[in-house]
Amino acid sequence: MPDILPDKARLMMILEEKIKSVFSTCAFNEIQTPILEETEVFTRSIGEDTDIVEKEMYSFLDRGGKNVSMRPEGTASILRAYIEHGWFNDPDITKLYYFGPMFRGERPQKGRLRQFHQAGVEIIGGSSPYLDAELIASLNSLLKVLEVKKYSILLNSLGCQQDRKQYEKTLSGYLDSKFSDLCENCQRRFKKNVLRVLDCKNKGCKEVIKNAPIVVDSLCSSCSKNFNLVKSILTKANIAFEEKKDLVRGLDYYTGVVFEVVSGALGSQDAIAAGGRYDDLCLEMGGPDVGATGFALGIERLLLVIDQEKYEQKQILGVFVALIDKELAEYGFELVNQLRDNKIITEWDPTGRSFKAQMRKANRQKWKYVIIVGEDEIKTGELALKDMESGEQINLKIENIIEKIQMEGKND
Ligand code: HAM
Numbered sequence: 001m002p003d004i005l006p007d008k009a010r011l012m013m014i015l016e017e018k019i020k021s022v023f024s025t026c027a028f029n030e031i032q033t034p035i036l037e038e039t040e041v042f043t044r045s046i047g048e049d050t051d052i053v054e055k056e057m058y059s060f061l062d063r064g065g066k067n068v069s070m071r072p073e074g075t076a077s078i079l080r081a082y083i084e085h086g087w088f089n090d091p092d093i094t095k096l097y098y099f100g101p102m103f104r105g106e107r108p109q110k111g112r113l114r115q116f117h118q119a120g121v122e123i124i125g126g127s128s129p130y131l132d133a134e135l136i137a138s139l140n141s142l143l144k145v146l147e148v149k150k151y152s153i154l155l156n157s158l159g160c161q162q163d164r165k166q167y168e169k170t171l172s173g174y175l176d177s178k179f180s181d182l183c184e185n186c187q188r189r190f191k192k193n194v195l196r197v198l199d200c201k202n203k204g205c206k207e208v209i210k211n212a213p214i215v216v217d218s219l220c221s222s223c224s225k226n227f228n229l230v231k232s233i234l235t236k237a238n239i240a241f242e243e244k245k246d247l248v249r250g251l252d253y254y255t256g257v258v259f260e261v262v263s264g265a266l267g268s269q270d271a272i273a274a275g276g277r278y279d280d281l282c283l284e285m286g287g288p289d290v291g292a293t294g295f296a297l298g299i300e301r302l303l304l305v306i307d308q309e310k311y312e313q314k315q316i317l318g319v320f321v322a323l324i325d326k327e328l329a330e331y332g333f334e335l336v337n338q339l340r341d342n343k344i345i346t347e348w349d350p351t352g353r354s355f356k357a358q359m360r361k362a363n364r365q366k367w368k369y370v371i372i373v374g375e376d377e378i379k380t381g382e383l384a385l386k387d388m389e390s391g392e393q394i395n396l397k398i399e400n401i402i403e404k405i406q407m408e409g410k411n412d
Pocket of ligand 1: 299
């Protein structure tokens with residue numbers, strides 16, 4: 001679990017603001033759920049036989065002896081909240097977004113961390129294919145705003161529960177004769193949850209899966225129609241996608257249209273975002289029978305595919321207060337507070353360093369302005385304001401300095 005150092009934290013904050021602004025434009029409202037939930041919330045939704053539940057969750061008994069887990073994803077908690085707060089009594093569709101840390105005890109590698117961040121959305125209370133298309137369109141707009149280059153939207157449909165059962169039967173029939181070629185894990189999964197065999201990264205299993213029957217061939221006419229409609233809406237809206245017939249998701253709750261966004265710029269962990277429809281989950285978790293769909297974007301993976309230089313801080317539009325003499329610290333202290341009270345980003349160094357060292361620091365930290373505080377300046381009431389970029393220096397009253405910088409901030 002990484003420390004997020006200041007440069008990265010700053011970058012993440014900028015991305016968070018951009019992401020939240022796109023989500024708000026698409027009329028989603030923010031929700032914040034706790035990091036710790038009863039383990040059952042995840043086991044019942046994500047599925048007992050998934051990698052996440054089987055081996056990646058941080059679970060423990062709390063002081064009251066309750067089995068709790070640190071959230072590995074956001075969807076299950078949001079549905080739990082949706083049911084708990086009775087939002088289903090509201091005739092409107094519930095549209096929520098979230099941004100926060102998730103925890104999975106995976107083997108760490110580039111783009112795969114044990115604590116990572118997701119920004120996600122969920123649309124609960126409707127099954128129209130237009131909602132699936134709207135969701136994918138919002139993800140597409142978001143990736144455009146974030147200037148992600150060379151990404152592909154991969155699309156598939158897993159169908160309804162009956163289709164799934166039908167497909168599981170077909171897949172089991174195919175895998176039965178190849179049972180001995182499967183890894184130990186998949187031999188167990190074959191009996192418990194055969195679809196999970198399709199996610200296996202084992203070379204031998206991959207070879208077997210290559211020629212396996214595909215899920216879209218098991219879709220009923222209604223699911224097939226919905227899938228075709230989603231594709232046609234996206235095509236008409238000029239949103240490019242690829243149909244990926246072997247795309248199944250690593251979580252069990254999906255039904256209907258599912259998708260992943262991958263980037264060629266990433267290695268084996270190439271999914272930047274993923275999601276899909278999960279129409280049965282609300283009922284399974286004890287709520288009413290309402291359709292839902294959503295996606296989550298992995299922030300650390302996003303950081304690997306954006307042009308980070310664009311976000312680098314070139315200069316701080318603010319003031320470094322430099323003291324000619326350390327005896328002037330009392331005056332400096334007042335000045336710093338006055339500037340900050342006027343919303344001007346301000347820094348100083350009262351540790352007694354030489355004036356030269358303070359100027360070097362101001363330069364290194366990329367402050368646009370330095371206010372020089374000396375006896376003369378205090379006497380005349382006019383402070384020396386130095387523009388660190390041009391080297392120009394002018395004497396101004398503090399009120400005029402504040403006004404000047406505030407104006408520049410407005411025009412920035
Ligand atoms: P997921 O595919 O498990 O789906 O995760 C979504 C995204 O989170 C991935 O595409 C990836 O970018 C990022 N991610 C996942 N695990 C890690 C990790 N260990 N390190 C870094 N990034 C990671 C979900 O979580 C679903 N809840 C998405 C969803 C929302 N489906 C419907 N609604």
